[in-house]
Amino acid sequence: MSAHADLCAMLGAVETRSVSPVFVGRAGELTALTEALSRATAGEPQALLIGGEAGVGKTRLIEEFLDAACERGAVVALGGCVELGADGLPFAPFATALRSLHRRLPGELLAAAHGHEAELARLLPELGDPGGQDSSDEDSTARLFELTVRLLERLAADRTIVLVLEDLHWADASTRHLLTYLLRTLRRGRIAVVASYRADDIHRRHPLRPLLAELDRLRTIRRIELARFSRTEVHRQLTGILAAEPDPGLVDEVFERSDGNAFFVEELVVSHEAGCAAGQLSDSLRDLLLVRVETLPEDAQRVARIVAEGGSTVEYGLLAAVARLSEDDLIEALRAAVGANILLAAPDGDGYRFRHSLVREAVSDDLLPGERSRLNRRYAEALEADPTLVRADERANRLATYWYHAHDPAKALPAVLGASVATRKRHAYAEQLSLLERAMELWDKAPAETRDSLRPIDYADAYPACGCDPDTTSLRFLDLLAEAAVAARLSGERERAAKICRTALRILDDENDPLRAAWFWTETARLQSNLGRGDGWPEIARAQELVKGLPPSAVHATVLVGAAGWGMLRNPGPEALAAAERAVEYARFVKNEPIELNARITLGTIMVSAGDTEGGLAALHQARERTIALGQFHEATRAHINISSSLEALGRSREAVEIATTGIDLARSRGLVDSAGWIRANLSESLLSLGEWDRSKEEAEELLRSGASSTKPGGTALLQLAHLAAARGEPARAAEHLAEARTRYGTRDPIPQYTLPMAQVEIAIAAAEGRLADVRHQLAAMADAGFPPGTHRYGWPLVLTAVTAEADSRGLPAADEGRAEALDVVRRCVRGLAVQAPVWEAYSLQVSEELARAEGRDTAARWAEVVAAYEPVERPYQLARARHRLADALLVEGGRREEATALLREAHATAVRLGARPLREDVELLAARARLSLAAEKPPAAAEPGDDTFGLTPREQAVLGLVAAGRTNRQIAEELFISPKTASVHVSNILAKLGVSGRGEAAALAHRLHLLDPAL
Known part of the structure; x- marks a missing residue:
């Protein structure tokens, strides 16, 4: 056994040991967690969010809960968010948790993932190679989300699983989106999801804040906020730590200085027991956190500083390469840091992390600027020398981070771009955007020879070739802008995407590059529509003007598809038809079949709208079959969307339901959740037409409940609910649905x-x-x-x-x-x-x-x-x-x-x-x-002449006739020679007998039912 393995074995019991041996307070919170576990075990999925300031005891509460869960036989999967700044690892906590499940349940996980290993490998690389996925597929992220939820549901079908995601305040955007989708759509299985976050880090503009607000609206999620300890609880905590009754003065001082923060209580007590008087500590939080680190031997302090700059967890091999200590000296340094409860061995036993992130932050902040750059350079050089020191799925991001913080643009720019490509392949577009923005920051700082060595074929995948040879032409800044614009749009940052496009177009004002300019104008048109700032036609027209007279190209075909799609939705006339036909022709000429099939779907839809129903439907079905044969399932589901819509337009609702149902099955099997949303909206509409109103309502509500569809399918679902409410006599509810749809x-x-x-x-x-x-x-x-x-x-x-x-x-x-x-x-x-x-x-x-x-x-x-x-x-x-x-x-x-x-x-x-x-x-x-019976078993009774209707007396019938003619009570009294008070009584009786609330309704009912005519 190696020295490092021996140390890990010795420290196994220390990894999760808390300084406080007694679990203090939190009885209500622990009860809530264990009750949720019971409900999950009964087959009702549970979701809980645990918030509180740093050091308040979130981790300890979760440890106690997980002990109870393990005693009940639950399978625990723990994942923590990794703090790496703007280029944080996408899906890090989910990847860690799934890796844990893979170790615990290897056969079961492989069976649950069967058929989708390549997609799920973006989260769990052990499943295979994700490189074959189309990274430009807008539905790829949604597909990954759907498959992840289905994987967890299958695993939790026969066993209770507790999925714990810690430190959401560091979560990357992809993790936040996946968590939101999981919590919205998890409907079955014996699973409890517990997530924690540091509340004091959630400032007003923190990206987690809107997520928390959104999750608060879901009644299926419970939020637990941990408060600081009271003086009594601090007293109990001190008693547990000291194994004796503490001095009242110490309790008062520690409570005052810690303000009830459990971690600070521990730090103050340990420092006190080490001989450091509490009064000698600095009032600054950093000094408080550093005081125990500074008592370590010099080598241990040095190792702590290295670990602090390496990330949330640093692998032993990488740490050894950077520390440049002998193995014995490194082991002794780690033993001292772990023994002082400053560092912990990572759960997998392959690395080390700080026991508390606050200490790591303090140590990192205490580094000198030159020291930080030097450490990051050594990390980067060690990783380049031996890439196996870290897991393959983390390698590109870690290397990019190290070179960036080493302040070496020549090395950082290609590393950051390489990380952006790796992130794009995982469809983590928010993280790709952050990396590309960092690359744009480095662009002018990097030497010209570095920029010239970069090739578009290696780093640019966002838009079609613009007339250059990607093998010989250098990557341009405009290529980065195009990549960033698409990444921003796909990650939902449409404002940022629009700003990037405007920047690119300003640059292109000074260059003669019509193809690139046309591409950016087409992208801007889409964003204008998505942002609700216009219909995008001026931008499409500008793009068309730019490509006019140029040889056919993929960009030209893209522009024409955009113009045809605009016309298909707004005015499917001759111009839209011609644009779609030209788009097909140009795409075929440049041998770009995905663009061609997209154009054919648009063309077939316009043909149906223009009256060529059979020709248009035939074109749509041909495109659908071809896309399925080629495995282009995004285009295939779009064909299902347009075919079902076209059939409904022709009144062939039963066929529309059949094609929509098939399309939903296809979309779900491929994880194309957004496409499934569009098809489900069409399905709800056709079911409403067919009189299957309850099922129509179910489909619309399911679409809204999923929360994964884009805005307009959700609007259509609300519109179907509004139609339904109006037909069922619920105008107020219809108005509510209509207002939300309009929004x-x-x-x-x-x-x-x-x-x-x-x-x-x-x-x-x-x-x-x-x-x-x-x-x-x-x-x-x-x-x-x-x-x-x-x-x-x-x-x-x-x-x-x-x-x-x-x-x-x-x-x-x-x-x-x-x-x-x-x-x-x-x-x-x-x-x-x-x-x-x-x-x-x-x-x-x-x-x-x-x-x-x-x-x-x-x-x-x-x-x-x-x-x-x-x-x-x-x-x-x-x-x-x-x-x-x-x-x-x-x-x-x-x-x-x-x-x-x-x-x-x-x-x-x-x-x-x-x-x-x-x-x-x-x-x-x-x-x-009419005195007709609606009961089939009873023959209709013959009407007797002179019978009153609804029990109206002849006088009341006369009054009703005058009410219907618009007479007031005084005018009725004058005409019938009665008093106004008597007229008022008659009117009140009439309203009551007819079951209406006003004179206008009574008049309308009288005319509609012929109450003033001779007996029917």
């Missing part, structure tokens, strides 16, 4: 596929609340904006909702004013809407007959045509509404009571099944008015 969509890029459905919901809410003026205003606004090709799927429901509100309010004096103009607007809208499929033929007929009803000229024969049109197209809600109208018309025209009864029963059954309360009530009111 997600933004207001500066009015895309018709979002603005038109939002307007329909707004009209439905206004109609439900009796705000006819708002209905008319909203419809007029939409009519002025127009209905571009392909938007008939949104236009017909919108117009139908508005014209139905007009028809329902016929006969109200206040509503009659301005009705002719409003109906003219309806007719103007109808002229601009296409009728591409049978379902829209049905909508067209229904709109036409509602127009007639609004003018008092609808007929049973025409309503029968509407019913017949809806029967074959799987639109149960619209069919039920049409049956209700047909039954009403039949009863008005001549008492075809048996036919009307059958129609009302069918409509009522549908309304009950859907939960469509307004429709159900309308059907029930009409049946009650």
Whole structure:
């Protein structure tokens, strides 16, 4: 056994020993943790966040909890965030925890990861080589997140797992995003997730602060904040440390100076026992933390300073290479530092770390500037001489950090760029951005020969070749800006991405490089839309102008795809079609099949919108099959998104559901969570059309609950919930969903596929609340904006909702004013809407007959045509509404009571099944008015002439007629020769019998149900 191995064995018991042998306080917090463990063991995943200032006892609480968890047979996986500044290791705590699970459960973990080893290797390199992954895939991070959650769920299916992530205040952005996703989506398995963070480090702009605020809104997460000890608890802690009753004066002094911080109590007591009077200590925290380090032998102090600058944990071999001590001297120095409880052996036994990060910070801060640079240089040189001294997944980042802090730009620039490439391959885009920003800082400081030796092929992967030979041309600063812009966008830092693009475009103003400029303008267009600052068209137009007349290139094809995609969403007309066709042609010419397939998907979608339905669908299906064959699953899922949307636009909702379901399965199998969100939004819409309202709601809520989808799919999910709430008679809830959807969509890029459905919901809410003026205003606004090709799927429901509100309010004096103009607007809208499929033929007929009803000229024969049109197209809600109208018309025209009864029963059954309360009530009111039974087993009772409706007396019917005519109580009294007080009593009785809250509702109900007409 080597000297180092022998030392590790001897110190095994010391690694986690705390100075305080007695666990003080925290009984409530420990109970909360153990109760969560019990619930997790029962199959209910748990999540807890433990916060508190440095030294307050978070680690000790977790140690006690983990002891209890191990006693219960739980498998513990512990991972800590690594402090490496701006270039912190991505996913470090998850990688450490998974490595622990791999050691404990090797066979089970491999089985759980089967089929996805390459993706998961970005977190756990032991699973294989992640290098084959497409690092430019925007869904790659989401895929990694989904696969990680599924891995943990599978491992926790048959055993209890406790996943502990310490020191979140040092977490890199990728770790924070993965943790958020894990806590949002973990739904099954016997697993408890416990994360800790240092609360006093969370300043106002700390990146963890918004994450904590977001997690606080999740009711499934419990936050535990550790307070400082009281004097009584400090007394108990001192008693445990000293194994004797402490002197009251010592308790008072230690409590005052430590302010109840458990770690400071320990440090003060140990210093006191070593003969250092507490009063002799400096008031500065750093001096307090350094006092025990300074009592170590010189070699031990030297080793402590080396470990402090090496990172959170320093491997023994690397430490030996940097310390340049003999093995015996190094072992003795480590023995002294560990024996003084300043250093601890790392959990895997291969390195050393400070027992408390505060001590490490103090030691590092105490280094002289030249000393720090020299130590970092020695670390870098040792690592270059023997790369095996650290794990392969950490090597690039560690080397970049050391050379950067060594202040050697010639060595630091290529090291930082190399680390950025390694980080990009792991799809840790936030960390890649930090490294690229550091590279930009080093660019001008590095010698020219260093910059000239760098090649784009080694470091640039963000954008297509811009006309240069990557093998012979040197890397340019613009290449770094392009890489950084994409990394910023993919990591969600869109503001930073936009700023980088502006910097690049300013540089390009002085250069003749149209291809690079066009690429940056196209990227800026996307960011403008994402940031809600415009639709991006001016930027796309600028890019098109720059590539005009140039030979075909990948950049040219990218610009054309951007222009075609813009038109596909906003105006899928001839220009968008031509741009998509040229994009296909250019991409094929430069042999860039991913761009070509992307363009083909856009082209097929535009063809469907333009009326070439079969040709467009065929193109979409061909692109889908090709992308699957090539393994380009990001493009394949985009094809599923557009095919399901196009089928819904054609009224082929059942087919849309099938293709969407297949697409979701594909996306989930590949971890393409964001793509799954887009497809799920389409699925929810088609299920709503098919009358599967509960399932539609479930899909929308699942999309929102995942929290992983981008803004607009979430907006569409909220829009479906708003439609559903409006149809179910919940206008207030519909308004809430609509407001949130509008926030997600933004207001500066009015895309018709979002603005038109939002307007329909707004009209439905206004109609439900009796705000006819708002209905008319909203419809007029939409009519002025127009209905571009392909938007008939949104236009017909919108117009139908508005014209139905007009028809329902016929006969109200206040509503009659301005009705002719409003109906003219309806007719103007109808002229601009296409009728591409049978379902829209049905909508067209229904709109036409509602127009007639609004003018008092609808007929049973025409309503029968509407019913017949809806029967074959799987639109149960619209069919039920049409049956209700047909039954009403039949009863008005001549008492075809048996036919009307059958129609009302069918409509009522549908309304009950859907939960469509307004429709159900309308059907029930009409049946009650006509004395028809909705129960199939009871024959309808014949109406007796002269029967009152809803129990209204003849006098009340007369009063209701005057209320409907807009008369006041005084005018009613004058006309009927009664007192105003009596008129008021009659009106109150009428409102109560009709179950309405106001005169306007009573009048509307009277007209709608023909209560003022002769008996039906």
